[in-house]
Amino acid sequence: MELSELKKPGVRMAIASASLFFGLTLIFILHRYYSFYADFDQGIFNQVFWNGIHGRFFQSSLSSSLSTNVVHDGDVPEVFYHRLGQHFTPALLLWLPLYALFPSPATLSVLQVTLITAAGLVLYVLARVHVQPQIAALITASYYGANAVIGPTLTNFHDSSQLPLFVFSLLLAMEKRLWWLFWPLAVLILAIREDSGVVLFGVGFYLVVSRRHPQVGLATCCLSFGYMLVLTNLIMPLFSEDISRRFMIERFGQYAEGDRATTLDIIWGIISQPLRLVGELFSPFWGTLKYLLGQWLPLAFIPALSGSAWAIAGFPFLKLFLGQGDSVLAINIRYALTVIPGLFYGTILWWGHRQRLHQSQDINTLAPRWPVNFRKFWVACIALSVVLTFMSNPNRTFSFIIPDSIQPWVYVSLPQRWQHVREDIRPLLVQVPDDASVSATTYLVPHLSGRREILRFPDHILLRNDDRQVESVDYVIADLWQLREYQVAFRRDRDRLQQSMTLIDQMLGNRSYGLKEIKNGVILLQKGAESPQDKIEAWRAFRRNVDSLLRPPA
Structure with a gap:
């Protein structure tokens, strides 16, 4: 021109x-x-690109979790899928x-x-x-x-x-x-x-x-x-x-x-x-x-x-x-x-x-x-x-301006959202080592997806690694605050919240994971770690709060 x-x-x-x-x-x-x-698909593509620059073209453990072998046959997600x-x-x-x-x-x-x-x-x-x-x-x-x-x-x-x-x-x-x-x-x-x-x-x-x-x-x-x-x-x-x-x-x-x-x-x-x-x-x-x-x-x-x-x-x-x-x-x-x-x-x-x-x-x-x-x-x-x-x-994209639901009312303001990100999410994300395997809730997946081994919680905590061995992930991080805010209007978020809390209770109960940190509904678990009593009490208090919200009215 x-x-x-x-x-x-x-x-x-x-x-x-x-x-x-x-x-x-x-x-x-x-x-x-x-x-x-940004949610799960952003994490899939980021992991595909991340694996690509490390010579493992088009491989993704996140994609594996959606494969027919996992969805229909009950297999374990594979990092080399x-x-x-x-x-x-x-x-x-x-x-x-x-x-x-x-x-x-x-x-x-x-x-x-x-x-x-x-x-x-x-x-x-x-x-x-x-x-x-x-x-x-x-x-x-x-x-x-x-x-x-x-x-x-x-x-x-x-x-x-x-x-x-x-x-x-x-x-x-x-x-x-x-x-x-x-x-x-x-x-x-x-x-x-x-x-x-x-x-x-x-x-x-x-x-x-x-x-x-x-x-x-x-x-x-x-x-x-x-x-x-x-x-x-x-x-x-x-x-x-x-x-x-x-x-x-x-x-x-x-x-x-x-x-x-x-x-x-x-x-x-x-x-x-x-x-x-x-x-x-x-x-x-x-x-x-x-x-x-x-x-x-x-x-x-x-x-x-x-x-x-x-x-x-x-x-x-x-x-x-x-x-x-x-x-x-x-x-x-x-x-x-x-x-x-x-x-x-x-x-x-x-x-x-x-x-x-x-x-x-x-x-x-x-x-x-x-x-x-x-x-x-x-x-x-x-x-x-x-x-x-x-x-x-x-x-x-415009949830900071437009309510996600009118009846019932669901709206997270811009200051509220960024305060949650700054004070609750990021301090826990930095505690997950770059080379560790992790299972994270949907909206945390993209930010942790530049790694070989990652899954979505609560769907999966087991994966098959490069040695073809099935192992549980090293860390679990879940943003239950997000699910709690949206569950009142969205059945899928409500179901995921209930599944997540049930699974966390099981993991803490059998001591396969320890509660490393909890901040306003953001939970960080580490495999084989001990759970400090004050963290357990914080978890129980959060769970009681959520139970009161999920309990149907009399």
Whole structure:
């Protein structure tokens, strides 16, 4: 981009949008991490990266605790478990040198914000291929104001954060006919995750049906579909049985019989049950409609009118709508990013077609004939999208402003939260040696995950080490204050609180662990240690307090 281009209003607006997005999301995501709201998945990825810089690529004891061997067969988590059996994510190796320079979970959060921000700048350049600067800038602002972009940014690090940047870059390479760049980017997209081929398949499908580059499109479809089949049926099973026994059954088990299924089984099940297929596409109806409206809102609903958007985003939408579980229609988590490239590129093409058709630069002339000033309507849609995103409190990022529950009331203020972190959590965390094995509650896991041996409490305290020996962890650290504050409104926190207290009582009762420290509900146990009487009394007092809260009213 030339220097003179940088001075134009459209470019300035795009850069301003990117800068505002980067600055605010970086502040909020780092606050989320340092205030101990980042949770288990942040710990998984940090441990994967930490093991990677020590030559143990894609190994994770935290991932092992989620494996089918542990979940379904009752096995013990292993420190040498390869996560590639759950999710095949070789693209993460690109960022390993950066992590080696700054080995911290916070580095991953900064990386995520940077990747998603950079994707918006590439989107602006892509839009300028087809539309005038004013529309390109609004499309870019729509990207940074989209709930499906902000929400997945303000969460734990995830592999899908690479997707918008790689796909927008691939589409730009296609527009410029830079095939030497197009195909490496296609490979990178496939390397993001085992199911990212669905997004690439949508691009190939569009290239075929639009007749722009039908041969490239057909090759792209064959590459993506073939890769997914070979990967999920032949390569991933070499690492573990998770893809067939856990992930396919959990997400698409309604199309299969038995307790395991391959991708081929699921595809056949979908094809052979057309009535079930139609039912799943529109069920739940209002939930699906709400999800579509949320995705379309920042673009002023133009993607709903764009055939190109449906062609590219249709397959990622299909994958979401055919799945089961609450997460498939959750716009604040990583799955929502899979449809973003198709919706935004389809919108670019729609405006580009209108611009060529009407030979006009005025948005209101090019827009559908609605009785509104369309530019103002579009800006209002972006603003509404941002407001709704904020009000939804994505991934508890704004819990210091917005209550987590109104009835019953659950709100932890900013001073209260930071006092708990400063006075209760950090003094106990520093007492856990860097080379010790540890089991920690969910929100403590990321901060301790830069080690070989770590599990989540109260789920696991036993693991299989590198010598293939099963041992209990050296330390247990639990933030029961967090669970106590939230249990009144959230059943899962209530259950975990009860399980944690029961297990701690057992560990203290059989003296397998000693109570090393307790500070306002944060508990530190050490294997084989003695429990000072004053610590035991403090524990009993805390337990009586929690019991009074959990006891149903008379």
